Amino acid sequence: MDLLIQVSYFAAAFLFIMGLKRMSSPVTAASGIKWAGAGMVVATVITFAYPDLHNYFLMTTAIFIGGVLAWWTGKKVAMTDMPQMIALYNGMGGGSAAAISAVELASSVNHGPVITTLAVLGGIIGSVSFSGSLIAFGKLQGLIKGSFRFSGQNLVNIAMLAVTGLLGLLIITSGGGGFSVFLLFVVALALGVTMTVPIGGADMPVVISLYNALTGLAVAFEGFVLNNAAMIIAGTVVGSAGSLLTQLMAKAMNRSLGNVLFSGFGDTEAVAAEGDQGVMKPIDANDVGIMMAFAEKVLIVPGYGMAVAQAQHKVWELCQLLIDRGVKVKFAIHPVAGRMPGHMNVLLAEAGVPYDLIYDQEEINAEFETTDVALVIGANDVVNPVARSDPSSPIYGMPILNADKARNCIVVKRGQGAGFSGIQNALFFLDNTRMLYGDGQEMASELIQAVKSL
Amino acid sequence: MIELSGFAALYIFMLAAFTGYEVIAKVPAILHTPLMSGSNFVHGIVVVGAMVALGHADTFLTQLVGFIGVILGAGNAVGGYVVTERMLEMFKASGDKN
Numbered sequence: 001m002d003l004l005i006q007v008s009y010f011a012a013a014f015l016f017i018m019g020l021k022r023m024s025s026p027v028t029a030a031s032g033i034k035w036a037g038a039g040m041v042v043a044t045v046i047t048f049a050y051p052d053l054h055n056y057f058l059m060t061t062a063i064f065i066g067g068v069l070a071w072w073t074g075k076k077v078a079m080t081d082m083p084q085m086i087a088l089y090n091g092m093g094g095g096s097a098a099a100i101s102a103v104e105l106a107s108s109v110n111h112g113p114v115i116t117t118l119a120v121l122g123g124i125i126g127s128v129s130f131s132g133s134l135i136a137f138g139k140l141q142g143l144i145k146g147s148f149r150f151s152g153q154n155l156v157n158i159a160m161l162a163v164t165g166l167l168g169l170l171i172i173t174s175g176g177g178g179f180s181v182f183l184l185f186v187v188a189l190a191l192g193v194t195m196t197v198p199i200g201g202a203d204m205p206v207v208i209s210l211y212n213a214l215t216g217l218a219v220a221f222e223g224f225v226l227n228n229a230a231m232i233i234a235g236t237v238v239g240s241a242g243s244l245l246t247q248l249m250a251k252a253m254n255r256s257l258g259n260v261l262f263s264g265f266g267d268t269e270a271v272a273a274e275g276d277q278g279v280m281k282p283i284d285a286n287d288v289g290i291m292m293a294f295a296e297k298v299l300i301v302p303g304y305g306m307a308v309a310q311a312q313h314k315v316w317e318l319c320q321l322l323i324d325r326g327v328k329v330k331f332a333i334h335p336v337a338g339r340m341p342g343h344m345n346v347l348l349a350e351a352g353v354p355y356d357l358i359y360d361q362e363e364i365n366a367e368f369e370t371t372d373v374a375l376v377i378g379a380n381d382v383v384n385p386v387a388r389s390d391p392s393s394p395i396y397g398m399p400i401l402n403a404d405k406a407r408n409c410i411v412v413k414r415g416q417g418a419g420f421s422g423i424q425n426a427l428f429f430l431d432n433t434r435m436l437y438g439d440g441q442e443m444a445s446e447l448i449q450a451v452k453s454l
Numbered sequence: 455m456i457e458l459s460g461f462a463a464l465y466i467f468m469l470a471a472f473t474g475y476e477v478i479a480k481v482p483a484i485l486h487t488p489l490m491s492g493s494n495f496v497h498g499i500v501v502v503g504a505m506v507a508l509g510h511a512d513t514f515l516t517q518l519v520g521f522i523g524v525i526l527g528a529g530n531a532v533g534g535y536v537v538t539e540r541m542l543e544m545f546k547a548s549g550d551k552n
Binding site for chain 1: 470474475483484487493497502504506507508509511516519521525526530536537538539547548
């Protein structure tokens with residue numbers, strides 16, 4: 001039986017790595033998750049055959065409760081809410097790792113100093129990931145509003161970290177058990193909360209990605225404690241992959257990780273519009289429709305505002321009409337369009353846009369100069385040329401999409417206000433820019449009518 | 455159970471860390487969100503550990519904590535799978551038929 005268990009865990013580890021590998025290309029991605037899923041089923045089923053276990057009824061009940069709840073919520077969550085859902089599931093994983101640690105530390109078996117150390121580390125990291133992810137979920141879901149900051153906040157966090165370290169040392173040297181274990185988890189959980197509350201909503205995806213990596217690490221540590229190679233491998237792979245992904249995300253937002261965690265920007269900081277920059281020139285949907293229908297090349301620049309207005313289906317319908325007329329249509333996606341990198345691709349995919357029409361900023365930016373019409377819908381900061389020209393701007397240095405370089409730039413926008421970051425957008429005042437005022441979905445419908453009536 | 459001796463485990467840890475890095479290194483930005491969700495699913499393997507911990511638990515308190523651990527771990531695995539599959543199912547090339 002031992003051999004069968006080991007073979008199964010080995011197979012699971014292999015399937016996880018292959019699955020992740022397949023998930024890193026859009027062609028094979030859909031099959032990748034199925035490979036990984038098969039690995040999970042194999043590992044879970046064989047664990048029932050583990051020697052010397054009891055509480056099988058509790059085990060089955062718990063799997064049933066957790067599984068059904070997660071299945072149900074996962075099936076009904078809207079694609080726009082995906083980032084916070086990932087945060088929630090990730091937090092559950094961290095909590096589970098912390099629970100393993102708690103059970104092992106509270107048990108009468110003395111594991112020796114090395115294993116106890118790993119159990120303590122996994123417990124601390126898992127707890128921080130658990131409570132931190134729940135706060136991230138609450139913020140993105142709108143349950144927790146605003147950011148709580150006070151002076152010396154970083155010092156308080158460092159002090160709490162030191163307390164968990166001392167408690168950990170106490171447990172390791174005394175062999176565990178009792179009140180110090182309880183206190184360790186209380187402080188670690190509180191640390192996750194105080195670390196996460198000051199971070200603004202715009203930075204939350206980076207934080208979620210970081211907690212994802214941390215949960216992986218906690219799982220790997222608990223794998224050492226339980227002598228379980230599948231957990232060590234899966235946890236470590238996620239830990240390192242998640243760290244890399246976190247760095248990629250921070251880079252796409254032109255922030256360093258330290259900056260995200262300790263500076264508390266990423267929240268709406270209103271910046272006064274500096275003086276008069278000219279006037280915004282309005283245009284109506286009919287003219288835009290004609291312009292697009294007779295263009296050679298059109299680039300769509302979508303932002304989160306498009307998804308909020310649920311306009312992606314209409315926009316794709318409009319694009320199909322244009323493609324039928326022989327217009328070249330492409331989508332230009334900024335790395336942080338949407339609520340997390342790649343989120344916009346998911347939202348467009350939901351509307352049926354093929355992924356080979358969707359281009360990253362690096363691939364597409366040179367093409368704006370040869371584009372007849374750039375349609376900016378629901379995007380703002382990511383097309384603000386101030387990021388290239390004005391060193392005093394908070395977004396200076398952020399890579400942007402060069403919509404201002406298109407021959408004509410049409411901006412679909414509800415009104416004249418500033419964007420998510422509160423920064424005035426110089427693009428709106430350019431000579432080649434026209435403003436199409438209105439709700440994203442309604443305007444897309446009007447554009448469809450305009451193109452159809454030609 | 456086959457015991458993993460200290461250094462064997464350490465080697466596994468190191469090699470797995472490099473594997474994770476290499477597997478992700480060349481991923482296009484288009485897949486960042488699904489991939490994060492997919493890796494979130496993979497650490498759902500923690501449910502296996504929680505099952506073992508619950509299986510060892512012998513006091514009411516450790517049984518309770520283990521029970522919660524298994525619920526959370528199962529939620530991580532199942533939820534991670536469902537949302538990742540939903541996202542990846544939608545990615546289609548323009549040649550594909552729906």
